[in-house]
Amino acid sequence: MERKGIDVVHAEVERIDPAQRTVWADGRAWTGDFLVIALGAELAPQEIPGLAEAGYNLYTLEGATALRDARQQLAAGRVVVLVTRLPFKCPAAPYEEAMLLEYDARKRKVRDRLEFALYTPEPGPMPVAGPEVSAGVRRLVEERGIAYYPQHQIERVDAVNRQLYFANGVAASYDLLVFVPPHLAPPVVRAAGLTGSTGWVPVDRHTLETQFSRVYALGDVTGIPLPVGMPLPKAGVFAHREAEVVAQMIAHTVQGGRGQPTSFDGHGECFVEVGDGRAGFGRGNFYAEPQPQVRLYAPGRHWHAGKVLFEKDWLRRWF
Numbered sequence: 001m002e003r004k005g006i007d008v009v010h011a012e013v014e015r016i017d018p019a020q021r022t023v024w025a026d027g028r029a030w031t032g033d034f035l036v037i038a039l040g041a042e043l044a045p046q047e048i049p050g051l052a053e054a055g056y057n058l059y060t061l062e063g064a065t066a067l068r069d070a071r072q073q074l075a076a077g078r079v080v081v082l083v084t085r086l087p088f089k090c091p092a093a094p095y096e097e098a099m100l101l102e103y104d105a106r107k108r109k110v111r112d113r114l115e116f117a118l119y120t121p122e123p124g125p126m127p128v129a130g131p132e133v134s135a136g137v138r139r140l141v142e143e144r145g146i147a148y149y150p151q152h153q154i155e156r157v158d159a160v161n162r163q164l165y166f167a168n169g170v171a172a173s174y175d176l177l178v179f180v181p182p183h184l185a186p187p188v189v190r191a192a193g194l195t196g197s198t199g200w201v202p203v204d205r206h207t208l209e210t211q212f213s214r215v216y217a218l219g220d221v222t223g224i225p226l227p228v229g230m231p232l233p234k235a236g237v238f239a240h241r242e243a244e245v246v247a248q249m250i251a252h253t254v255q256g257g258r259g260q261p262t263s264f265d266g267h268g269e270c271f272v273e274v275g276d277g278r279a280g281f282g283r284g285n286f287y288a289e290p291q292p293q294v295r296l297y298a299p300g301r302h303w304h305a306g307k308v309l310f311e312k313d314w315l316r317r318w319f
């Protein structure tokens with residue numbers, strides 16, 4: 001399909017040369033006046049020995065679908081939700097998953113025969129959102145009887161004996177394992193020399209421009225450091241707003257730079273599903289200094305309804 005000055009190519013990008021603003025796909029080179037890199041994150045369970053064959057990858061459709069079926073057979077044992085590495089997209093997702101599985105066990109009247117635990121390398125839940133939000137999410141998890149183990153970096157998994165081995169010497173057993181896999185910048189982005197010391201693409205945090213003129217990157221592929229020493233979370237809400245800013249930046253340049261271009265201001269929000277048909281809601285400014293200003297609203301049915309409507313709206317718009 002060709003529209004005024006825009007080529008849409010539905011093909012695997014094989015190579016990127018940011019200095020020339022050129023990508024190779026569909027057997028040919030495409031050179032633009034602007035280049036926007038929005039290739040997300042590669043999920044890499046193979047980075048942790050034994051992980052891929054041990055449990056359910058929450059971050060793929062295949063893994064989530066298999067988990068949906070497997071948990072219906074679950075009547076006794078130890079359920080572990082495991083965050084394997086930082087950073088990972090949607091910082092709330094593993095916490096939501098643990099709470100939803102616990103809720104499911106109560107609904108199926110098998111809760112008293114199941115144990116729930118969450119292991120993560122983070123110092124606490126969603127630490128970038130600040131100590132209050134982090135403590136609030138931890139409270140939500142622990143008041144449901146889910147044992148929480150922060151600062152546990154997984155090293156390897158023994159799928160045969162259902163054992164997890166952590167860098168701090170701790171070993172833990174599981175009967176059902178749900179994991180958030182390690183994330184890497186996509187191979188084509190790494191090969192292009194676009195990634196910095198963090199392994200992600202550094203950009204100007206307001207314009208999303210990379211070190212290459214008129215080459216932008218947005219969403220999960222970027223690494224945007226915050227003054228608190230942690231990166232901006234990888235989340236759809238940020239990818240969406242960054243995309244709007246990049247589109248406006250490009251339009252502004254094409255129109256001769258008249259007026260004031262918009263810039264990305266680090267504001268974002270997310271729902272936190274807690275089970276029982278309820279969700280909490282976090283919202284704030286992640287660019288605030290000296291630390292992000294984020295507020296967590298107490299769980300309620302209205303936030304859950306808001307998430308359902310939000311999802312329906314996106315599905316209606318795009319599918």
Ligand SMILES: Cc1cc2nc3c(=O)[nH]c(=O)nc-3n(C[C@H](O)[C@H](O)[C@H](O)COP(=O)(O)OP(=O)(O)OC[C@H]3O[C@@H](n4cnc5c(N)ncnc54)[C@H](O)[C@@H]3O)c2cc1C
Nearest residue numbers: 012013039040059089090186188219220234235236237239
């Ligand atoms: C379980 C789960 C729950 C989540 N919940 C939330 C939430 O509640 N709120 C929220 O804000 N965010 C949430 N997220 C995060 C959100 O989905 C991501 O942050 C968002 O999709 C990032 O957008 P992106 O465009 O950067 O990357 P993506 O959406 O991953 O898009 C990148 C695309 O590039 C493609 N690609 C990669 N390499 C190539 C190549 N070489 N050639 C061609 N195409 C390529 C990929 O296949 C992909 O389609 C969740 C994520 C997960 C996994």
